[in-house]
Amino acid sequence: MKILSNADIHFELKRLIDEYSIYKWAVAWASPSNEDMNLLLKHEKRIEKLIVGTHFYQTHPSSLSA
Secondary structure, three states: OOOOOHHHHHHHHHHHHHHOOOEEEEEOOOOOOOHHHHHHHHOHHHEEEEEEOOHHHOOOHHHHOO
8 A cells, every 4th residue: 555645646636637538536525725626627527426525514615516
């Protein structure tokens, strides 16, 4: 198992967003000011399914309306 730093995660997400044309993601929570969220939304038409957890109020409401 490899533990990824924030920079590693960002690099991998960017690489995967560029490489694939259809996205099916499940994430624990979402933040609207996140650079990765902004990158994902630039390719919004590629999102086929996006599941975002809302338990414990970690997901910011504005990220659900994006």
